[in-house]
Amino acid sequence: MRYALLVLLNMPVVLFAFTNILVQYKMRKISVGRFRQQITLWLIIFVALVGSFPIYNHAIGNPPLDSSELSLFDIAEMTAIIYLIYAVNNQRRKIEQAEKIIRDLHQEISIKLSELK
Numbered sequence: 001m002r003y004a005l006l007v008l009l010n011m012p013v014v015l016f017a018f019t020n021i022l023v024q025y026k027m028r029k030i031s032v033g034r035f036r037q038q039i040t041l042w043l044i045i046f047v048a049l050v051g052s053f054p055i056y057n058h059a060i061g062n063p064p065l066d067s068s069e070l071s072l073f074d075i076a077e078m079t080a081i082i083y084l085i086y087a088v089n090n091q092r093r094k095i096e097q098a099e100k101i102i103r104d105l106h107q108e109i110s111i112k113l114s115e116l117k
Contacts, residue, residue: 003053003067006075010049010082017042017086029097038089045082 021042025035054064 001067002070002072002075003065006053006067006070006078007050009075009079013079013082013086014042014046014049017089020090024093030093041089045085049078049082 018039021030021035021038024030025032030038053067053070057066058064
């Protein structure tokens with residue numbers, strides 16, 4: 001039951017990240033390489049979220065979905081870590097976009113100033 005709660009709490013963040021990446025790519029705000037990198041990152045997070053706990057349980061001899069050792073603190077901690085990864089990644093994207101805009105504006109100002117002289 002606790003494992004299902006962990007997955008259900010984190011799935012909206014992962015799905016929102018996938019949606020956000022896809023929208024950014026379709027609006028041509030990120031390159032194909034960045035799109036692939038971000039999709040790979042979130043696929044790894046998704047697979048680790050869904051698969052790591054059952055694999056761990058199977059390796060130590062417990063039933064794969066036995067979540068008796070999973071505490072509510074562990075669930076909150078994992079949810080916070082995944083949300084923080086999303087937030088940091090989103091802030092990095094916003095900083096890169098702001099730097100690109102500033103660079104483009106600086107280039108336009110340089111061109112206009114050189115035309116005036």
